[in-house]
Amino acid sequence: MQSTDMNLLLALDVLLREESVTIAGERMGLSAPAMSRTLLRARKLMGDPILVRAGRRLVPTPKALELKARIQALADEARSIVHSGPTASLADMRRTFTIRADESFAGAFATKILDRLNEKAPQMNVRFLARPDESVEPLREGSVDLDIVSRSMAGPEIKVQMLDQVKFVGAVRAGHVLAREKITAAKFACHKHISSGRMGKPRGPIDFELEKLGLSRTIGLWVPSFFSALVAAATSDLVAAVPRYFTSSAVSLFGLHTFRIPLNLEPVTIFQVWHPRSDADPAHRLLRECVRGAFKEKSLAFGR
DNA sequence: TCCCGACCACGACCTGAACA
């Protein structure tokens, strides 16, 4: 069997990430010709051109694309082994994790996750960031440790774990008409609504379900997050639809009345996603356990 | 349309370190 040089694997990883001999060389601390020769060795080893010329660029071959995720995972693992010092215990480890999630998720789970984390790792902290888009680049770059999303994210190497299936409930201010009577689809539709957390999409599942019944609703207000939807509902006659996990804390906070939406709405599946480089990291594993545990606790509280 | 400069990958050749 031909022996495999770990440096060659690392170089191959950088080449496939950059798709440029020059830039890969800069990252490896080599000249472009030296990197070119490294690519040549990798080609001999793999029995495949790996990267081929396409105009002024290099593009990966089908085999390279097929192996890319595995090579990256192996290289990340190798780097983490080489660069890790003596493993500190979780109790002594100082880390600040960055979690990208919807504002409502942070509102409902942030302190629960931190409490769980600090039980075993009191020196660890959590920073929540808003999600301006669906890009996986922050995970790849390492600027985000964990992403909480409502659909499985693209990216062949990205690790995904389902957390829960979340139902939506309606929310109105305490003195609202809908807080006093039995709610039908027609009554639900005839009030003005708040549209939230749909990244600017004009219509959502509620509109589609109402349409099936020959009904439609009027959106009076568009807001960027479920949190602002609840604030708006608490101070107006508008109707908000928010994830059920968000309402337990918000009900007491805003004095809201919540109700089951009288429509056949599919629950939304929530995932946590992370980059494979963090997969074996004990601290990151603990963080994922804490996020999952916080979700489980909420689900049990709602009797699922 | 053509020319020119910039950019990029790669081959040729040389050098230095490691090893038998």
Place this chain on the structure above:
DNA sequence: TGTTCAGGTCGTGGTCGGGA
């Protein structure tokens, strides 16, 4: 000391974009 390997410099050829 000779061989091997991985690094460097230099030069070449292909491609692209901008300007005349």
